[in-house]
Amino acid sequence: MIATILPGSTNFHTVGYNERKVANGAARLIEMRNFGALGTFGRPTADELTKYLMEYSSRNGRIRKAQFHVAISCKGHEMSEAELLEFTHRYLTEMGYMEPGQPLLVYSHHDTDNTHLHAITSRIAPDGRKIAHSHERRRSQEAIDRILGTDRRQKTDKDIENARQYTFSSFAQFKAIMFSMGYETYRKDGTVFIKYGGKVQREIPLAEIEALYKSGRRDRMRCRKLRSILLKYRDTCTDKEELRKEMKEKFGVDLVFFGRRDRPFGYMVVDHAKKTVIHGARVLSVEELLDFATPEERLDRVEDFIDRLLTLNPKTTQSEIYAKIRRQHAYIKKGVVYFGGTSRPLKPFMAEAIDRNNRIAWVERFRPATEAERDMLCRIFKVSRPDLVTLTAERTGDYNEAVERLREIFADDTVSVKAGMYAAGFTLREQDGTAFAIDFRRHIIVNLTDEGFDTKRLRRKTTSKQMQTPSRTKATHRPFRLTGLKDAGGGSQSEKREWEVGRKDNTDDLDNSQQLKR
Template sequence: MIATILPGSADFHAVGYNEHKVFKGVATLLEMRNFGGLDASEHPTAKQLVQFLQLYSSQNSRIQKPQFHVAISCKGHEMTEQQLLDFAHQYLQEMGYAESGQPWLIYAHHDTDNTHLHIVTSRVAPDGRKIQHDHERRRSQVVIDKILGTDRTQKTEKDIEAAKQYSFSSFAQFKAVMGTMGYEVFQKDGNVFVKQGGRIQKKLPLTEIEVLYKKGYQDKARNRQLRACLKKYRDVCANKEELQKEMKKNFGVDVVFFGKKDKPYGYMLIDHANKTVIHGARVLAVEELLDFATPEQRFDRIEAYIGQLLQLNPKITQGEIFQKLKKQHAYIKKGVIFYDGQSRPLPEEMAAAINRNNRISFIEKFRPQNEAEVELLCKAFKVDRPDMVSISTERPPKYADSVSRLHEIFSDSEVKSPRSAMYQEGFIIRQVDDTYYAINFKEHILINLNEEGFDVERVKKKSKKPKRQGVPFKKSKKKTLNPVKSLQRKSHQGLGKLRKEGVGSHSANREWEVGKKTNYDEVDNGHSMKW
């Protein structure tokens, strides 16, 4: 059972708060007592209720904030509204707010997973004196223990022992575990103080907690599971409070944030099922956890970010973008954005630009030293923007060794075909007009054979066409077929067609073949033979 005393007020704003809940249908006015001529059955307005409480409280002008507002709640639904209302009556009696004539409003709220009531009354007694309020939060806890018959000292010791069963690695984590049980914990002068209801309930040496630290403990499988759960519910929750509620309800995990309420700098997870406290950064960065946006919105942001990178550096490559996106746990591959198990293609022009940049980056590994070399490489890698390729003033580290190796090949008398030998070394030959280049794509080497003093005649492709007195044979426009082979081909074609049509037998086909006009007679009588 918890009683939370809320801030006082001169204008009794708690009435408006509760009446608004009633209007929304998530609260009910259970009880209205001692409001003079106002009757609950006539549904008085919030303004009428406030005016009455202000008039009543004006008996004592020295009290600047006469509103007394308290919320009483139990764990889950272990008590009914009626049981909680009976408890509220006893609570008001013990706290001094139940004298004859004392006005109060009691509302039941239905918008949370635990039964709870809100009580609004005045700190002014019916006779005009101020109701005792010294140490009221401490007295409130004592009153609750008295009504419930709770031995607070014994309960505190029991809860401390329960907290010691968790795996934690720092005092802050132990403090967080105790916080989920409703305690305030702090250390001073080597001691740990456990506070509840405004009162120190237990004092123990800090060393008693420090010996329980488990440094470096990690359950990586559980961390991955919790990461998936956090990301799933982050995408369906509107804020961190709703996320905390869903994680506690569905997985028994408390999400405890550090720092300012509206801008926490970190968090930890208290896994009650496994009795483990986990530093949140080991599961999911706090910035990513608090990124309450739809997957589509996240893809839009990633796409816009890539667009900005391309504007800042028009030659940025996929690898460089990959490094930039690592913090967002996203990456791109072949024009597709991948994030959180989902994917979306980049706009066509953006994907094409990145693909072009990848090719340009590869070209620049050859360190071309003039426009001719750039043009050759751009043609090889199908890059239509040679103007974007940087011209280098230095050759690649292995360039000199490669030139020396090729000279060895050319000077070796046993090498009949330098072109073939160069191919074995990983080089292919490309010709641009009268200039010959040796290119090694694996080592990113481009050698201008003319400039490096090679005998390029030895790498020219030899014509395979037969020559007659140094002049190549001219190719005949019409191909003269061997008449016998031609006849046989036609015969087979006719036979195939006949068989395909399914006409006659083998002997019939032979008759058809003999009866057909052919060149057989001419061949037999020698008319077509040349002598």
């Protein structure tokens, strides 16, 4: 049983709130007492009820916020409406709001899964004095315990003993367990204080709690399941309170947030099914958890982020984009952006730019030093913007070794130059009368003309001594073969690229509360 005392008001605005609920079919007025002649000749309006309460409360001008508004609810439907109304009368009597002549409105709400009533009256007694309100929260809980016959200290001891059975590794995690049971917990000078209903119920030495710390093994599979469930239900809930309710009712999981109510900085997952506590950041960041946006809005954000990356660096490749958007749990593959189980094609200009940049990245792996080398590679990899390719000022050691190896091949008159190049892993390409030796495996391009090689030997007929082609070494000299490389219009859609990345999403397979509770 829960009694929530809601904020006061100078103008009894809560009457209008409840009457609007009645008009919408979500509530009904089940009791109105001590309102004089109102209601004698028909149903009074919200303005009439409000005006009466304000005139009644004016008998004590020192009280600025005279409205007393309490919501009383039970678990599910364990009480009928009539039983809960009787409980409300007893509660208001205990709190001092049922004296003869005290005006009272009671509304029954039926827009939630549990039976609950809203009671509205004034903090002014019929004789004009202010009804006692000191320590109201503590008195409220004590009143509920008296009505229900609950021994609060005994129940607190039972809940503490239950909390000891959980796996937790810090005071913050123990605090989260107690919070999930309805307790406020804090420590001071080596003592842990456990409060319920505004009153300290138990004091425990901090050392006694610290002795229970266990560094339990983190169940990665459990974390993945929880993450998928949280993402799925986040997309169907409107706020964190609704999400908390869904997780607790369906999966036996409590979400305990830390920080400001409207802007928490973190949270704990109290997994009652497994009797353990998990730091929320290991499951899902608090920013993602509280991102109550539509899937389309999230895809828009990812796409805008990719657009900004391409604006800042026009040569950004797909692998570089993936490394950044993976933090948002999104990825791109074959010109499609994926996020949270939804997907859509990238805008054509983005897909084309990414495909072009992937090709440029392949060209730059060869470290071309001249425009001729660059243009040859751009022709091979179908790069439409050679001007974006960066030229290298210095030659590498691998390049120099390749040149020396080619000189050895050209100096050997007993072997065909072409055959020798092929055996060494080089492919011969020509463009505008210029010959290039390209090692696709080691990413090296050599302009044979610029390096002073006798390119006429490439056209010389094979002699009888050169009929024997030397055998190629196994993996060392295997030439790179281009397969499946498409033009710029659809390159990011080609299959089995080295730069392509992705993942599977099994969210739908995990929407099973019984499976999660096991």
